Amino acid sequence: MSQLNSDHPRVAIVTGGSRGIGRQAASRLAAAGFAVVIGYAGNRDLAEAAVKEVTAAGGRAVAAQADVADEQAVAALFGTAESAYGGVDVVVHTAGRMSLSPIADLDLAELDALHRTNIRGTFVVAQQAARKVRPGGAIITFSTSQVGLATPNYGAYNASKGAVEAITLVLARELRGRDVTVNAVAPGPTATDLFLDGKDEETIARLAGLPPLERLGTPEDIAEVVAFLASPAGHWINGQVIRANGGII
Template sequence: MPLQSPEENPDRFRVALVTGGSRGIGRQVVSRLATDGYAVVVGYAGRQDLAGAAVEEVVSGGGHAVAVRADVADEQAVAALFARAEVEYGGLDVVVHAAGQMRLAPIADLDLAELDALHRTNIRGTFVVARQAARAVRPGGAIVTFSTSQVGLAFPGYGAYIASKGAVEAVTMVLARELRGRDVTVNAVAPGATATDLFLDGKDEETVARLAAMAPLERLGTPTDIADVVAFLASPAGHWVNGQVLRANGGVI
């Protein structure tokens, strides 16, 4: 549905910013929110071609989108990202922080340089984006961060990744309480095994099949499954959900 201008219909003009919006789950979130009538600011780290394709998909469908490059751990870059949303569309109603990294190794073997890089993106990046979102999101809006169901599953090899996402959950819970009186919700989505390039990279067919079989629904999640959850949290229908971690994993415990 084409986005209407504020003058044409102020009740329907809503704006979303999606970090990590050029690929994987973030890309699908961009598509879904655009379909729901949002103008979308697509934040990306390095793949300008993929971010441009995401914008083109939205625009060709009659929507509004712009791509902005920003390192989520760089506070000046993130401030500029949010400022671009203000300049282009006049404000923000939804911020979805989907950008993240995953590094897997046993705790005893993990290179500490990889640990630092992981935490820079996943912890500092979440904090920097959440800080700007807390200042910018309009009443009635939503902030959605991304954790992982691995926080509860605790698979070997995931120690550093789980540690970083546990921090994301902590920041999310605190921010939800700090925004008391603002009419802004803050929630985390924690996907399970989801068929993205990030998840599938380096895994053989046997491993993928075993992970898919863990869920009672007996399949991997899809980016669309997760985007649907994000869209619900961003919508008025999901506005009573606040300060929660939604483990979107097909029933894996």
């Protein structure tokens, strides 16, 4: 795997890169020397703020809008990386949707929307990544530790993330001979806006007490896992689901 340098940086696409774990992952990869394409769904202001955060620290970044479930939009996202920086070495797919409800009560329209983003979106991004990522690169998807915890109200969400894990492990084997790794990161409770929204202090405290480390994860914690998997040091890790949850399971 080639070393990073200012003239020919390695290039990372981060979907969902305008906020939360994705934004922190983009910043962390930029700090490691990657040129970063920050993919976002709709909030351009947040995406541009993420770009400014990277460039203010001396890194390289551009923002590109894409619905991850739209194959033409995702192809254009990869095209942005190629035209701006010459190619793609790492893809970090953090974009996702969460809906919590008992299975008996969930509106099936919400189920369809959830699976369009989480399953189709992952498949579409993985498909482009499989075609475009250069040798020595990495593809990193996002699951959830809830797949193992099986907490009530997570049925639809867990079903979508179980599919993400299946796609990830199959793709790792399909890329035999390409020198490209494929792994999923599965965070536990992590203090992002998406996670904290709608939860009272008692619920947050209970969730923070689940790991033996007795705190919520942070976006920085997860970004360090991403940076490791994207680095030469993590290149022997392949076809795995990394439960980044402080030891819950």
